[in-house]
Amino acid sequence: MVRIENLTFGYTSGGFRLRVPEFSLDDRERVAVVGPSGSGKTTLLNLIAGILTPETGRIDVAGAHVSGLSDAERRKFRASQIGFVFQDFALLDYLSARQNIFYPYRITPALTLDAAVRARAETLASACGIGDKLDRHPSALSQGEQQRVAICRALITQPKLILSDEATGNLDPDSKARILDLLFEQASEAGAAVLAVTHDHELLPRFQRVLDFAQFRQQGAP
Amino acid sequence: MNALFLAFSYLRFHWARSLVLVLVAALIMFVPVATQTLLSTSERALVARGEATPLLLGSRGSQLDLTMAALYFSQERPEPVAMREVEAIWDSALGIPIPLHTAFSSGGFRIVGTTLDYFDFRDLALASGRGLSVLGDAVIGSEVAAILGRGVGDTLVSAPENLFDLDGVYPLEMPIVGVLAPTNTPDDQAIFVDIKTAWVIQGIGHGHEDVVTAADVAAGTAALANAAVVQYQRITQSNIDSFHFHGNQDDFPASAVIVVPNDTRSSTILKGRYLDGESPTQLLEPGSVIQGLVDRIFRIKSLLDVVTAIIAIAAVCALGLAVFLSYRLRAREISTAVKLGAQKRIVLRLLAAETVTLLLVSGCIAGAGAAIVSRNADTWVGWLLSLGA
Numbered sequence: 087m088v089r090i091e092n093l094t095f096g097y098t099s100g101g102f103r104l105r106v107p108e109f110s111l112d113d114r115e116r117v118a119v120v121g122p123s124g125s126g127k128t129t130l131l132n133l134i135a136g137i138l139t140p141e142t143g144r145i146d147v148a149g150a151h152v153s154g155l156s157d158a159e160r161r162k163f164r165a166s167q168i169g170f171v172f173q174d175f176a177l178l179d180y181l182s183a184r185q186n187i188f189y190p191y192r193i194t195p196a197l198t199l200d201a202a203v204r205a206r207a208e209t210l211a212s213a214c215g216i217g218d219k220l221d222r223h224p225s226a227l228s229q230g231e232q233q234r235v236a237i238c239r240a241l242i243t244q245p246k247l248i249l250s251d252e253a254t255g256n257l258d259p260d261s262k263a264r265i266l267d268l269l270f271e272q273a274s275e276a277g278a279a280v281l282a283v284t285h286d287h288e289l290l291p292r293f294q295r296v297l298d299f300a301q302f303r304q305q306g307a308p
Numbered sequence: 309m310n311a312l313f314l315a316f317s318y319l320r321f322h323w324a325r326s327l328v329l330v331l332v333a334a335l336i337m338f339v340p341v342a343t344q345t346l347l348s349t350s351e352r353a354l355v356a357r358g359e360a361t362p363l364l365l366g367s368r369g370s371q372l373d374l375t376m377a378a379l380y381f382s383q384e385r386p387e388p389v390a391m392r393e394v395e396a397i398w399d400s401a402l403g404i405p406i407p408l409h410t411a412f413s414s415g416g417f418r419i420v421g422t423t424l425d426y427f428d429f430r431d432l433a434l435a436s437g438r439g440l441s442v443l444g445d446a447v448i449g450s451e452v453a454a455i456l457g458r459g460v461g462d463t464l465v466s467a468p469e470n471l472f473d474l475d476g477v478y479p480l481e482m483p484i485v486g487v488l489a490p491t492n493t494p495d496d497q498a499i500f501v502d503i504k505t506a507w508v509i510q511g512i513g514h515g516h517e518d519v520v521t522a523a524d525v526a527a528g529t530a531a532l533a534n535a536a537v538v539q540y541q542r543i544t545q546s547n548i549d550s551f552h553f554h555g556n557q558d559d560f561p562a563s564a565v566i567v568v569p570n571d572t573r574s575s576t577i578l579k580g581r582y583l584d585g586e587s588p589t590q591l592l593e594p595g596s597v598i599q600g601l602v603d604r605i606f607r608i609k610s611l612l613d614v615v616t617a618i619i620a621i622a623a624v625c626a627l628g629l630a631v632f633l634s635y636r637l638r639a640r641e642i643s644t645a646v647k648l649g650a651q652k653r654i655v656l657r658l659l660a661a662e663t664v665t666l667l668l669v670s671g672c673i674a675g676a677g678a679a680i681v682s683r684n685a686d687t688w689v690g691w692l693l694s695l696g697a
Contacts, residue, residue: 137647158651165649176644180321181314192310193650193658223321 087113087247087279088134093143095126095133104129106143109297111247116270116280118290121299127283130299131249134281135168136160148246165194169240169278171269173252175232177224177239183231184220187211187238197243210238214268230261234268241272248273250282254289266292311654315661318638326666329630333670334677336623340616341674342681347609349685350692351602357493358598360430363567363578365393365405368590375597378408378564380494381418385411388561389589395558402578403569404429407562409506413499414464414482417452420498421506421562429568430495436460437486440502443551444543446482447500450490451691460484463542464499466509480509481542492686507553507560508543515540515551567591631663638662 088111096103104126111117119127132138134145136152137160145153148167155163170176177186185192187207191199211217214234216227224232233253240248250269254262266282266289273280282293290296319326357379366374367387376382388411397405406429409421426432427439437460440447446464453459465479482501490496507513516539540547553560569575582591642655650658681688 135647161646161649161651163649164647168649170647172644172647176640176647178641178644180318185317189645190648192314193645193648193654195310195651195654 087111087115087148088281089144089146090134091144093133093145094141095129095138096141102126102129104133106130111279111281113246114274114277114279115295116273116293117282117295117297118293119281119283119297119299120285120287120290125299127299128251131251131281131283134247135164135170135249137164162194162196165190165197166243167246169243169245169248171233171236171240171248171250171253173255175224175229175236175256177232177235179224182221182223183211183216183227183235186224186235187220187242189239190243203242206244207238207242210241210272211235213272214238229256230258230265233257233261233265237265237269237272241276241278244276245278248278248280248282250280250284252283252285254284254286259288262286262289263292311657311661312665314658315665318662319665325634329627329634329666330670330673332623332627332630333666334673336620336627337670337674338677340620341678343616345678345681345685346689346692347606349689351606353493353686353689354598354602355595358595361566361594362569363403363575363591364594365389365397365565365567365582365589365591366563368588371590371592371597372601374564374590374592375594377410378566379594379598381410381420381498386563388563389565390558391560391562392558393589394562394565397565397567397578400578400581401570402574403567406566406568407503408564408566409503409510409561410563411561412466412506412509414466415452415456417449417456417497417499419446419466419506419509420500421503421509422500423503426500426566429566430491430493432491432495433489434486435489437484439486440500441485442543443502443508443548444480444482444505445485445501446505447486447488448484449488449496449498449500451496452499453487458484459487478511478539478541480505483542492690494690496690503562504553505543508551510561512555512560513551513553515543515547631666634662635659 088109090106090109092108093106094104102124119130121127129138133140134147134152136155139160140153143153144151147163150163150167152160152163177183178189181189184207187210188199188203191197191203208217208220211220214237216231216234216238219227219231224235227235233256236253248269253269254265257265269282270280270292284290358375361379364375364378366378367389369386370384373382373384374386377384377386391407394405394407397403404425406423406425407421408426410418412419420426424440434447435450437447448456448458448464456464458464462484463481464484465481468479482499482505488495488500504513508515540550543551567578569578579591579593582589638659642658645655645658
């Protein structure tokens, strides 16, 4: 699903540099990325998603050479192949839960919001336990419910890869495990791989593989 | 379509903020257009009334006061001219004089004493009732009828000049015999009576009980008139014969006299006759006086235009800042959209849709407002002009 070779990246402001000699993620695999703050975990997700472009090296995702695509192509690829789940949910306050789930279709002309998508949204929402709350705005939902909406939004386009950046970071301990299980369950049904950044070591046993980013970075460092 | 849907959802959710932005933008668009429309209509109405009145005769003094009193029935009360000036115009056979007596009012509207020639001259048509025929009759303008809620068969009472002057002018109750069709001119806001009725209001003419009865004559009793003699406050069929005027009618007053010359030559001759600076009367062309007033107003208007432009620029800047801040508030949404794969043009479209929707709604409101102003400009200008009267 994801293959990285000889990746280097640095911000123009200098200081931080990321080096990844090699990394791969198989189809349907669930991998956790852990490491101290500022070690480059989120940067790695952004590079895989094509939001950032590497200085050197190669990134392939779902058969596409992401680092070789133009900006417009990377955006199109991201919209169709990658689902994002953020720590702060990133829901739009002015849209209902239903419309937040449809949001990728509102901002991507290549995606068509048809009856099948609407039905899929209903199914996803019901599976996530928010089927009866789709007409509510985020402010009327609990944090756990908001993250469930965000998971539905990430999965609605049937992506091949889910990138989760501290998706459970804002949730209470009980909700964390439930939300993560839900994410895995839905990703598994959709046939998607999950690469999740987390600081929560109690959740690590739920992943198939754990990537300690600090070690990983050390290994990659000169 | 999706961008519009999102923009509309955003604006609807943040309705208070959107409403303020829409109203501010609508005002920025509406105010200059409405002002320009009203000013243009005012200029047209003022000049048209002035140009439709060829010559105006009155006492020497402020030409503007005389013109405003005679054409717009304003509160200015120019020194009256004697009716002998009217006779002099008739005798010259150079034009038709139409005297106007505008000293009194009723219910906040000016009572205009004149002759039947005025109705022909202004081409005034009756919407109901009949014209003036008997001393004491009143024909009212359409707005007088609408605002006072009166019509044919009702009565009006002239306002006393001074409530505390018991020796002053007595109020006269006048039956309304006709209501004029609307003209969007000051005539809509006037109460027309025969000039003799105006003189009765002024106290120059009056009617009262017989001081000497047939029995007194037969008995040879000396007649004595005193305050006990009842003065009539309304002219009726039974008492109209008792009304009479004291003094020489040539000395009776008129506020001004509209003069309609027979032709250009007559006009020139008439103007020449009143060129003497020592003469107590003056003959002027109201069109020129009004044009002078309009020129002055529009000189001030050009200054106001500059002020308005500066205010508009400041308002547009403030609106721009508000829109920019709105964009800043949506920065997180834009970041999310980019991460989810939105193309640059889509992001721009999302932001533009909000602004365009705001401007469209504002434009519609401003356009509707401008259309209402445009449709009612004549009426409102007439009303505005009457406010200064």
